[in-house]
Amino acid sequence: MTEPILAEHHPLDDLIRADRMPHIWCPGCGIGIAMRCYAQGILDSGLPVKDHVVVSGIGCSGRVAGYMNLDSYHTTHGRAIPFAMGIKLAKPELMVTVFSGDGDLVAIGGNHLIHAARRNIDVKVICINNFNFGMTGGQFGPTTPRGAIATTAPYGNFELPFNLPYLLAAAGANYIARWTTLHARQLKKSILEAFSKPGFTFIEVLAPCPIGFGKSNNINDGLEEMELYRDRCVMARQGEMNPEELEIDLREDKPILIGKFIDRDRPPFHPFMKGQS
């Protein structure tokens, strides 16, 4: 048996608030992986840590702000993006990331999401999509597939879900990608790309929610969902966006398109100041 290696210091120690551990996330949850990718992205960004700011809304993913050792703002449900806009416009030198979940950003915050994309404000959004409202125990949301079981959809969800990359492309974001928590390296690389891309960037991260979504929809645990990602994920060709192909239903045996969908250079939002033009 090999000797355990005792590390004095982990490279990410300074970026995580150790005094806030243990975190609230369930076994098998994917949010921690995505947070780790974000932390690694911050270290690799070359920007001083003090210039990174994270803003979250409400929900399990919203707790990321509280675990990151940054200037971090845990705001109201759905309003992380406009709050982040205020920080960014008041101090444009800061790298402002919104880290939140699909329920927060797309349901109650949906209007702010599409308008921020339309304005192309230089805010980086990392959106965990676990297909349900996890923190409150698995209610259906705007990303829940039709027919999926949720506590507020006991007979199966009657509604059709949003197709997030397609929505954001129409709304006007400069950069749109989708990864899963299985694709940690690609996700980190994508986060770095977003940091260096002026304008509104949106990264959807599919993440297991074994307690809220998986158990009622025949996905037994986090590992099983990760295996499902491995079996089904297919890299998209950049620039090609077929709305039907972008749809996701974990319960169906059909490919899940991942990758970078949009990388363009629409002018980022900047308030006009006299003397510049």
Next chain:
Amino acid sequence: MAAEQVRTGLHFMSGDEACAEGALAAGCRFFGGYPITPSTEIAEHLARRLPEVNGVFVQMEDELASMAIILGASAAGARAMTATSGPGFSLMMENIGLGMMLELPCVVIDVQRGSPSTGLPTMPGQSDVMQARWGSHGDYESIAYAPWSPQEMFDLTIHCFNVADRYRLPVFLLADEVVGHMVERVAVPACDSIEHWERKHAATPPGEHFEPFKITDPDLVPPIVHAGEGYCIHYTGLTHDERGYPDMTAATHNELVTRLVEKVRVNRENIIRTEGYSLEDAEIVVIAYGCTARSARQAVREARQAGIRAGLLRLISLWPFPEEEIARLATRARSLIVAEMNLGQISREVERCARRPARGVFHAGGMMIPPDPILQAIREASA
């Protein structure tokens, strides 16, 4: 050429414009808002003026976002403001609560119109008074001022920024359509004579141990730090401890919320503003605020001419309520009259503090209460 931050001199301008100029004079460099009658002129004026002074004007998608963006700007250190009317004020309540909890200074202008719901968009009201006090869920103590002229729209907007920064909370200017739209002389003072109260910034340098919500001063206001200064501070709308970390226990909650309320109460003498007219020997005291106080003063003057010992207490601040002053007046005055453009909101407060009924001159809104019904009430009280 540098544009004027302060347009020193005499102007003939509307209350809404005066409010916008007051904001600029106060050093406000950030406006996020959604147009709504009768406050729109504030946004229009700032859309033109803010870029001249390197400020930021953003028109948001709704009032939820408007309130959120000014809190974000404030968190980054900017003096930030929004302007709205009743329907928008309702939508702002969610993030007003966040502002109270995160203790982020900012100014919210509510140019009141006839309400509830869409009500009377172009006509005056004073019925958001209780909403300004209790509108967001939970216990908090709010601060609100009620201007009665374009001059006060200017002066009190500046004062709102100062009070917001000193006590770290969103502060309300409860104007009304009459005062917002009427055009009158406004004297803008010299730049260096405008009062500026700074935010109390943390003395501890970044990197050293710092507990952002630890209270050491008797004013109960924690020193502030801003995004990007290197403190790596966590702000949460959850109940939090002195480190700013979520701490969902009854004890911490009680301590935090009590302090948020006490922070305003212990400083009330520096916040409350009233003005008296002919109060010295008044047997009948009229209490009014905003545009209604103009009619009340005329009614009092006419009553005096008719030999009735009437006086006016004008509430310049509405919240926190001047409890002691009302109680004192109540012991001296034979009769109290409250005139307001709603069906009895401040009147309840007056009765609570006076411990006896007050005569009400109410109107639900849509027109400024003229002097006559107030004079009539004075006559009835003196009979």
Next chain:
Amino acid sequence: MRTEIRIAGFGGQGVALAGLILGKALAIYSGYEAVMTQSYGPEARGGASSANLVVSDEPIDYPFVLTPNILVALSQEAYALYRPGTKRDAILIIDQDLVIPTNSDSCYGISSTRLAEELGRRVVTNVVMVGFFTAVTRLLTREAVERAIADTVKPKTLPLNLKAFEVGYTQPVIPVNLRGNHE
């Protein structure tokens, strides 16, 4: 002494700007207290629009015009709408080409629109009227109004506006029963 002034016309005649210039001249350059209010909302879209000024040498409490001492009417509709609520012995000033007063009314008439057109720009009708108002009412000095015009209008339109003021100011000030004259 409280004086109430109503300037009324149809949308586009610039009655609000006329009120603003006069208010400024009164409140800033003549030492009076002055308050201007306007009608807002659907009633201000097209149709009759008005600017209302209360002037006094004491602080003004109630800011609204109740029964004007001076009515300036730039359209028949405005005259018909506002004349009944105006003081019996009020000073009445009209655009004599656009308003036919009732038999009993004696008015100060000016062809403000035609004079503005002769200056090449119909938009200065309001300033022609401001000039005539100044000459008729003697509430204000010519200098006070000219200064108010100077810091109200766009700099490049100032010469035209001052000319318009001059034209209005120098028209003959004779109260006439216009209906009588026509007969």
